[in-house]
Amino acid sequence: MEFLTEKVIYIALFILIIHTIETLAYAVRLSGARVGLIASALSLFNLMVIVSRMANMMQQPFTGSLVDTAPTTNTLAFVESQYRIIIGASTIGTLLGIILLPTFVALFSRSIVHLSKQGGSIPSLFRTLFSVDYIKRGLNLMHIPSKKYLKGFTLAHVPKRLFVVNMLVTSVYTIGVLSALYAALLEPDRASTAIMASGLINGIATILLVVFVDPKISVMADDVIQKRGDYMTLRNVSLMMVSSRLLGTLLAQLLFIPGASYIAWFTQFIV
Template identity: 85%
Template sequence: MGFLTDKVIYIALFILIIHTIETLAYAVRLSGARVGLIASALSLFNLMVIVSRMANMMQQPFTGSLVDTAPSSDTLSFVESQYRVIIGASTIGTLIGIILLPTFVALFSRAIIHLSKQKGSIPSLFKTAFSLDYIRRGLNQMHFPNLSYLKGVTLKNVPKRLFFINMVVTSIYTIGVLSALYAALLAPERASTAIMASGLINGIATILLVVFVDPKISVLADDAINKRGSYLKLKNVSLMMIVSRFLGTLLAQILFIPGAEYVAWFTKFIV
């Protein structure tokens, strides 16, 4: 367990928090549909996405430093073990997000209403959210999912294609940077090219998410508000997308090495 250094633990905790935030972002649309303020909800959703993306960029140099500080002997297996711990942290973070989902649907509902009353002032929202009174009330809202919360949830009405696309995109996003860094070890003569490919990989994953997944959920949220669809269907699809995301982090463990080998191979055509 020599690979499990303090730095790996800190990075893993950071990744855990990032994936918890990204999972809880699904709660924002549910809250928006619940209180009938979908535009305000999307504003809060975009804020959470930006925060998680920025946090992800911040941890990348630290993750890259694990390659620089790896021992000269048995480097590949040492770095692989460290990166698999980090990928595992994304799975745990997603699971924590699932457990906290009912609580944050309630909290985000209050936050969206407050954001609407404050004419879209994010600083005012933060000021309220971090006040002792709001935190106290938030703790009172905490409750874990139970069987009644899952009542009516089924895969029947969930587009299978959407489910698998979200799973694959999540796995690509989870390992994009890690596979590129590992590819630098597989092809040291093209290390810089492999590392810079991480931006392209994550960019493609983000585009796929925006094109194929996000619009579908947004339309369901609009339908729920405008009575063309039901809140239960939106909740059903949102929960299945979260399950898909969880499975995507598990799939990332399988795709990690093949992804790195593909990046290392692809760099031949760039250099």
């Protein structure tokens, strides 16, 4: 277990928090549809996405440093073991987000109402959220999902293609940076090219998410507010989306090495 260093543990915890936040972002649309304030909900959703993306950018140099500090012998296996722990942390973070989803739907519902009342002021919202009184109320709302929460759950209205696309996008986004760094070890002569490819990979994954996934969920939320859709259908789809996200992080374990090999192969056409 030499590969399980203190730095790896810190990075894994950071990744866990990032994926928890990104999973809980699905609760924002549910909350917006619940209180009828979808525009305010999207504002809060965008804030969470920015925070998670910034946090992800902050951890990348530390993740890259694992390659620099790897031993000169058995380097590939050593780094692979460390990176698989980090990928595993993304799965745990997603699972934690799923467990906390019902609690955060309730919390976000109140936050969205506060945001609307305060004229869209994020600083004012933060002052409210981090007040002692609000924190106490938030802790009282926390609970583990029960069988009652899954009552009425059905796959009938869940778009299967949306499920698969979200799973694939999540897996690519999870391993984009890690596979690029590992590819740098596979082709040390083209290491810089391989590392810089991570931005392109994550960019493509983000575009696919914005083009094929986000609009579908947003339209469903709009339909609920305009009485053309059912809240239970939106909830079912949201539950399936976080489930596909969880499977995506597991799929990332399988795609990690093939992804790195593909990046290493592709760099020969760039250099």
